[in-house]
Amino acid sequence: MLKRPLFQLILVQLKEFCREPGILYWGIGFPVLMAWGLGIAFTNKGSLVRNIAVIENRIIIENNVLRNFLANSESYITNDEKIYKKTIVDKKLGKINYKIIFTSKEKAFILLKRGTVLVILEEKDGKVKYYFDPMSNDAQLVYLQLSREINNNKNFDYIIPLIETGTRYIDFLIPGLISMGVMMSIMWGISYSLIEKRSKKLLRRLIATPMKKTSFLFSHFAARFILCCTEAACLFFFAYFYFDIKIEGSLIALFIIFLSGVIAFTGIAIFASSRTSKTEIGNGLVNVVVMPMMVLSGVFFSYHNFPEAVIPFIQKLPLTMLADGIRSIFIEGAVLKDVIMEVFYLLGTGILFFLAGFKIYKWY
Amino acid sequence: MKTEKSINEFINPQDLDIRVINIKKFFKDIKAVDGVSLEIRKGEFIALVGPNGAGKTTLVEMIEGLQSPDSGEVYIKGKLWKGNEDTLRRILGISLQETYFFDKITVLETLNLFASFYGLGEDRIKYILELVNLDMKSKVYVNNLSGGQKQKLALGIALLNNAEILLLDEPTTGLDPSSRREIWNILKRLKEQRNISMILTTHYMEEAEFLCERIIIMDKGKILAEGQLNKLLSDYSNESNKMNLNDLFLSMTGRHLDE
Numbered sequence: 001m002l003k004r005p006l007f008q009l010i011l012v013q014l015k016e017f018c019r020e021p022g023i024l025y026w027g028i029g030f031p032v033l034m035a036w037g038l039g040i041a042f043t044n045k046g047s048l049v050r051n052i053a054v055i056e057n058r059i060i061i062e063n064n065v066l067r068n069f070l071a072n073s074e075s076y077i078t079n080d081e082k083i084y085k086k087t088i089v090d091k092k093l094g095k096i097n098y099k100i101i102f103t104s105k106e107k108a109f110i111l112l113k114r115g116t117v118l119v120i121l122e123e124k125d126g127k128v129k130y131y132f133d134p135m136s137n138d139a140q141l142v143y144l145q146l147s148r149e150i151n152n153n154k155n156f157d158y159i160i161p162l163i164e165t166g167t168r169y170i171d172f173l174i175p176g177l178i179s180m181g182v183m184m185s186i187m188w189g190i191s192y193s194l195i196e197k198r199s200k201k202l203l204r205r206l207i208a209t210p211m212k213k214t215s216f217l218f219s220h221f222a223a224r225f226i227l228c229c230t231e232a233a234c235l236f237f238f239a240y241f242y243f244d245i246k247i248e249g250s251l252i253a254l255f256i257i258f259l260s261g262v263i264a265f266t267g268i269a270i271f272a273s274s275r276t277s278k279t280e281i282g283n284g285l286v287n288v289v290v291m292p293m294m295v296l297s298g299v300f301f302s303y304h305n306f307p308e309a310v311i312p313f314i315q316k317l318p319l320t321m322l323a324d325g326i327r328s329i330f331i332e333g334a335v336l337k338d339v340i341m342e343v344f345y346l347l348g349t350g351i352l353f354f355l356a357g358f359k360i361y362k363w364y
Numbered sequence: 365m366k367t368e369k370s371i372n373e374f375i376n377p378q379d380l381d382i383r384v385i386n387i388k389k390f391f392k393d394i395k396a397v398d399g400v401s402l403e404i405r406k407g408e409f410i411a412l413v414g415p416n417g418a419g420k421t422t423l424v425e426m427i428e429g430l431q432s433p434d435s436g437e438v439y440i441k442g443k444l445w446k447g448n449e450d451t452l453r454r455i456l457g458i459s460l461q462e463t464y465f466f467d468k469i470t471v472l473e474t475l476n477l478f479a480s481f482y483g484l485g486e487d488r489i490k491y492i493l494e495l496v497n498l499d500m501k502s503k504v505y506v507n508n509l510s511g512g513q514k515q516k517l518a519l520g521i522a523l524l525n526n527a528e529i530l531l532l533d534e535p536t537t538g539l540d541p542s543s544r545r546e547i548w549n550i551l552k553r554l555k556e557q558r559n560i561s562m563i564l565t566t567h568y569m570e571e572a573e574f575l576c577e578r579i580i581i582m583d584k585g586k587i588l589a590e591g592q593l594n595k596l597l598s599d600y601s602n603e604s605n606k607m608n609l610n611d612l613f614l615s616m617t618g619r620h621l622d623e
C-alpha cells in the first residue's frame with residue numbers, strides 16, 4: 001500500500017487539504033452557513049420581519065380602520081414617525097412579524113424604492129388600498145395576510161399551504177448547494193493546484209520520475225471525490241437535522257450521479273489547467289466556467305424564470321444536469337433510470353474534456 | 365569512416381553514460397543551446413560552468429528528456445529518449461534548478477511519495493535521510509525548511525533511486541558556505557563509494573574545482589572550452605600569470621562568471 005504511487009499521490013493531496021485551514025471554511029463552513037441563512041430567510045423557521053409603510057392622512061381621524069387594527073400593538077416614535085409592531089399568526093400563511101411605519105406619502109414611496117418596505121397602505125373613506133410590486137412574491141404574501149386581517153376577509157378556503165418536506169425552498173436549495181459545492185471545490189481545487197504545481201516546476205520534477213501521468217491526474221480526481229463527499233455529507237446532515245430534509249429517491253442513483261458530477265468537473269478542471277502556468281490566467285479561466293453556471297443553473301432559484309429561449313441551453317450545462325438530477329432524487333423520489341440521461345451526459349462531458357486536456361497538457 | 369571526435373576511436377559509444385550530438389534549442393531569436401556535443405564516460409564527474417543565461421539549464425533538461433531539442437540527439441547509456449522513457453527515468457537522478465515541493469507536506473512524506481514512484485521502501489528512505497542529514501527534520505513541513513535544507517531534500521530525492529547518472533542543476537546556488545560545503549561533502553563521499561557519473565551545473569568555480577575532474581565552460585549556448593581542470597588552466601596560463609577558473613573565463617569572454 002505504502003509503496004503504491006497512486007495511494008501516495010492521493011494521500012499527499014488529502015494531507016494538503018487537511019492542513020489548509022481555509023478548506024474547512026470554504027468547503028464545509030461556508031455552504032452550511034449559506035444553507036442556514038437562506039433556509040431561515042425562506043422558511044418559517046426563524047421569525048420573519050416584514051416592513052410596511054402607512055401613509056398618514058391627518059385630515060380623517062375617525063373611523064380609522066388601520067388604527068383599530070393596530071389598537072393593542074406595541075408602538076414607539078422615532079424621527080416623527082410612529083412605528084407599530086404587530087405579529088400575525090395564521091395557520092395558512094405562517095407567522096409574520098410586521099413593523100408598520102406611519103409616514104408621509106413621499107417618504108413612504110422612497111422607502112419602497114429603497115426596498116426598506118414591501119407594501120404601502122393608504123386608508124381613504126374607511127377603505128384600505130395596497131401599493132406593491134406585483135412581481136414580488138414577498139409583497140404578495142404580505143398583501144394576502146394583511147388584507148385578510150384588516151378587511152376581515154375570512155374567505156381563505158381556497159388557499160392550501162404546502163409546507164411539508166419536499167416543497168419548501170430549503171428542499172430546492174440543498175441539492176443546488178451540494179452541486180455548486182462540487183463544482184467550486186473541483187474547479188478551484190484542481191485547476192489551481194495543477195497550475196501552481198506547473199508554475200513551481202513541481203510538475204516537471206514529478207514527470208522526471210517514472211510516475212505515470214495518468215496516475216497523477218487520476219489522483220486529483222480521487223482525492224477530490226473524497227473531499228466532495230465529505231463536504232456534501234456535512235451539508236446534508238446539517239440540513240437533515242436542522243431543516244428535516246429528506247432523500248426520497250434512490251441512494252444508489254444519488255451516488256452515481258454525484259460521482260458523474262465529480263468526473264465531469266474534474267475533466268473540465270484538467271482541461272482548464274492544461275496549458276497555463278500563470279495562476280491569474282487560471283483564475284480567469286475558472287471564473288469563466290464557474291460564474292455563468294452559478295447564475296444560470298438554478299442553484300438558488302429555478303432557471304424557469306429565464307426567457308423560454310435560453311432554457312434548453314441552460315439545461316445542457318453540467319451544473320444544471322447535476323443539480324436537476326440530485327434535486328429529482330431528493331424531492332421527487334427519482335431512481336437511477338430517471339437520471340440516467342444526466343449521468344451519461346455528465347460522464348461524457350468529463351471524459352471528453354479530460355481527453356482533450358490530456359492531449360494538450362503541458363507538463364513542462 | 366572517421367568519427368567526429370577522436371575520443372570515439374578509443375571508446376565504444378555503448379560505454380558512454382551520456383552522449384550528446386550537436387543539439388540545438390532556440391527560443392524565438394534566443395539561441396539557448398547552439399550546437400553542443402559532449403560525452404561522459406562512466407564514473408566521470410563533470411562541471412558545466414557558465415554565467416546566468418549561458419544555456420546550462422536548457423542543455424541539462426534536454427539530456428534529462430524534459431525538453432526536446434530542435435535538432436541533434438541525446439543518448440543515455442546508448443539509448444535515445446524516444447521509446448525508452450520508463451527505463452531511462454529509473455537510471456537518472458535529477459535535481460532541477462529551483463524546484464518547490466509540496467508546501468505543507470513533511471520531508472518524510474515527500475520522500476515517501478517519490479520513493480513510491482520507484483517502488484522503494486522505508487529502508488531506503490531512512491538511509492537517504494541520514495545521508496543528507498535530514499533525519500532530525502523528517503517531520504518538518506517542506507515550507508518550514510531553510511534554503512540549505514530544501515536543497516538537501518532535493519539532493520536526497522535525486523539520490524533515492526540509487527541512480528547511475530546524476531544530473532544536478534545548481535545544487536548549491538544561494539546557499540551559505542557551510543551548507544554548500546555540506547552538499548559538496550555528500551557528493552564527494554558518493555563519488556568515492558560508487559562508480560557514478562554526474563553533470564553538475566554551477567557558477568561557483570570552487571565547486572567545480574572541488575568536485576569535478578572535467579570542466580565544460582559554456583557561454584551563449586556554445587561550449588567555449590572543455591577538458592581536465594589542470595590542463596585547461598595550464599593551456600591558458602603563462603609563466604608570469606597563474607590562473608584560476610574565474611580568470612580563465614574572464615580571459616575568454618571579457619566577463620566575470622558570476623555576473
Ligand SMILES: Nc1ncnc2c1ncn2[C@@H]1O[C@H](COP(=O)(O)OP(=O)(O)O)[C@@H](O)[C@H]1O
Nearest residue numbers: 391394396414415416417418419420421422423
Ligand atoms: N522556456 C524559455 N522560453 C524562452 N527563453 C528561454 C526559456 N528557457 C530558457 N530561455 C532562455 O535561454 C537562455 C538560456 O537559459 P538557461 O538554459 O536557463 O541558462 P542558464 O541555466 O545557464 O542560466 C536564456 O537567455 C534564457 O532566457
Ligand SMILES: [Mg+2]
Nearest residue numbers: 420421422461
Ligand atoms: Mg540555469
